[in-house]
Amino acid sequence: MESDRDLGIRAIGRHRGVSVLAAFVVLAVAACAQSNDQPKEARRPQQAGQPVNPITMAGHMAAARANAVVGDQRAVQAHVKAATDDITRSMRIPDSSRPIDHEAARAAVRPIAGVRTSIWLDRTNFVVMVGSQQQRSMAMIDQVCLALEPLGDTLAVVVNVQDVTAKNADGATTLSRNCQLQEGERALLQAKREVDVVPAELRNQFKQQQRK
Numbered sequence: 001m002e003s004d005r006d007l008g009i010r011a012i013g014r015h016r017g018v019s020v021l022a023a024f025v026v027l028a029v030a031a032c033a034q035s036n037d038q039p040k041e042a043r044r045p046q047q048a049g050q051p052v053n054p055i056t057m058a059g060h061m062a063a064a065r066a067n068a069v070v071g072d073q074r075a076v077q078a079h080v081k082a083a084t085d086d087i088t089r090s091m092r093i094p095d096s097s098r099p100i101d102h103e104a105a106r107a108a109v110r111p112i113a114g115v116r117t118s119i120w121l122d123r124t125n126f127v128v129m130v131g132s133q134q135q136r137s138m139a140m141i142d143q144v145c146l147a148l149e150p151l152g153d154t155l156a157v158v159v160n161v162q163d164v165t166a167k168n169a170d171g172a173t174t175l176s177r178n179c180q181l182q183e184g185e186r187a188l189l190q191a192k193r194e195v196d197v198v199p200a201e202l203r204n205q206f207k208q209q210q211r212k
Contacts, residue, residue, distance in 0.1 A: 043146060045142055045149065046145075046154060046155075046180050047180055048180040049090065052090045060086075061079075064080055089155070089180075092187045092188045093155075094190075095155070098152040099152055100151045100154070102120045104151050105126060106118050108151060109144050112140075112144065114130045114131055115129070124156060125176075126148075126157055126159050127162060127174075127195065129161075129164045131164060132165060133165075135161075136171075136175050138175070140161050148179065156187065157178070157179050158178050158190070159176070161174065161175045162174050162175075174195040
């Protein structure tokens, strides 16, 4: 039989163990609360044109080989497709198997605050008309692109935002950007289309002549 001293030592050990566990629980809860208090960053549209991550690519290739050994062809195809998608996105090549339906796109952007109407100029250029200069912004383009993402590959789409309330030529200038690229960039073989009736170069020349 254990002595009173041994029983006391064991009881103290259990008490300390419970105390340590409780301390860990308190710290974990505090960490979760702190992370919840931190402001969440706004979701950004998908991005293309970035260098392929070699670690991610190596992971896909290793997983494909491992699944090939056990005969899981579906998993092999999934990893090969993921690796191929990473390469094509890095090369700024739109996925032709995921085109965006034009009418579905118009319906998707209709609920966005500030959007008056929208129209497709061609299979690439999507014009969205807004009701103020503040809404003619890159933030509005982000909202439009996020609304289109569930419909297909937005790398094939250039969003053009126009202010229908503009009072002068500068205010009426169209703001354009490919959904997944930086301003001024286009996907592979995607031509830049002049959307404005009066090109920016001609407007600048006219302003310079007025100053003389």
